[in-house]
Amino acid sequence: MNNPLITLENIDVKARDKRILSIPSFELQKGEILGLMGPNGAGKSTLLKTLALLEPPQAGTIKFQGELVSDRSSLAVRRRIAVALQQSLLLDTSVYQNVAMGLKIRNKPRKEIKTQVHYWLDIFKISHLAKKHAYHLSGGEAQRVNLARAMIIQPEVLFLDEPFSALDFPTKVQLLKDIKSVVEETNTTTVFISHDLMEIKYFTNTLAILIGGEIKQHGPTEEVLSFPNSASSTFIGEWNHLLS
Ligand SMILES: Nc1ncnc2c1ncn2[C@@H]1O[C@H](COP(=O)(O)OP(=O)(O)OP(=O)(O)O)[C@@H](O)[C@H]1O
Ligand SMILES: [Mg+2]
Structure with missing residues (x-):
């Protein structure tokens, strides 16, 4: 199934001349519930803000449903997006x-x-x-x-940047159940940043590992967690080691 809702090409985001995000190509599929994991400062929030059209990148193109997002169309597209x-x-x-x-x-x-x-x-x-x-x-x-x-x-896309990280465990579990059923019933494409492996495993279908501003691995959540590639294993391997 290839039904991209948002497509990134040759994206570069810089802050004070330092490159903080570099994405040669990336597709968010319609209906995907994508998890974003990676160390602090990896660029997760920057990638989310780029996908949500909140901060225009210094280089590259963004397409929404196959249409190039321009300065003029950006506001109209942004109205179809929600961020929490x-x-x-x-x-x-x-x-x-x-x-x-x-x-x-x-x-x-x-x-x-x-x-x-x-x-x-x-x-x-x-x-x-x-x-x-x-x-x-x-x-x-x-x-x-x-x-x-x-x-x-x-919204066509729901962007969630660590929405549950300040909540106690029972509160988090209940809210996670509720948001998962809402997103599934409404078939809302979702991007979810979290540092919590339980949240990622429970909620997401796909997972991207971001390290140093680059996507090191992107695939079905179970697959990425079970078979981290050499680049993402430094990050995922720590988790697997801890939980084994
Ligand atoms: N406006 C800015 N000016 C300067 N540096 C920035 C700016 N925004 C982000 N950065 C830097 O870019 C890098 C990525 O930041 P980002 O917030 O995307 O990371 P993150 O993966 O979301 O981290 P965390 O897990 O801590 O939330 C960091 O090194 C951060 O300091
Ligand atoms: Mg962040």
């Missing part, structure tokens, strides 16, 4: 208003917004928090609001 980070960055208002925001800025009718907000609050089990101020939520509650806010726009 480790810090939920909620707005200074109620949970309801936070979740409603994506549809409000898309000028959806009020009635539809209300129906959709209640639907997504229910899916993420936070209906009881609708009127609560976003700044008074626990970390786990805030991350649920963050995910509801991302999913309400029915």
Whole structure:
């Protein structure tokens, strides 16, 4: 199956003349749930921001559904993408208003917004928090609001940068189950950065190992973890050694 949603070609990202990402070619397939793993500073967040069109690279091309993304088309494409980070960055208002925001800025009718907000609050089990101020939520509650806010726009791609890393284990497990079933039921293409092998194994179908700004291996998650190549084994091998 070859149905690329996002294609990268000859991508170079530099910060103060230092090359921090170099991707000769990469395809994110429609329906893929891609994990990104690698050491701190490997370039995972930079790759996610490049794929999500948040930071234009210094060199290379990005295609979305086969169409070249230009400065002019970038905003329209970005509206079909949702991003959730480790810090939920909620707005200074109620949970309801936070979740409603994506549809409000898309000028959806009020009635539809209300129906959709209640639907997504229910899916993420936070209906009881609708009127609560976003700044008074626990970390786990805030991350649920963050995910509801991302999913309400029915994104073509959902980008998750370490969304669960600050949560306690039972909270993380429950949220992981919930987001996995939402993503699978809606068939949402997802990119998921994590340092947690359990999260990666449970949630993703494919895995890319990033080291020093380069993708060292990309394939089915089980395969990459069981058969790391020589470049990625320095990273994956540590995990396998620890868990064996
Ligand atoms: N705006 C910037 N200016 C200078 N250097 C930057 C900038 N953004 C990222 N970098 C550098 O690029 C490298 C990759 O950063 P990035 O945040 O993508 O790593 P990461 O793999 O997400 O790491 P972590 O696991 O710690 O989140 C790091 O060395 C970082 O210091
Ligand atoms: Mg990062």
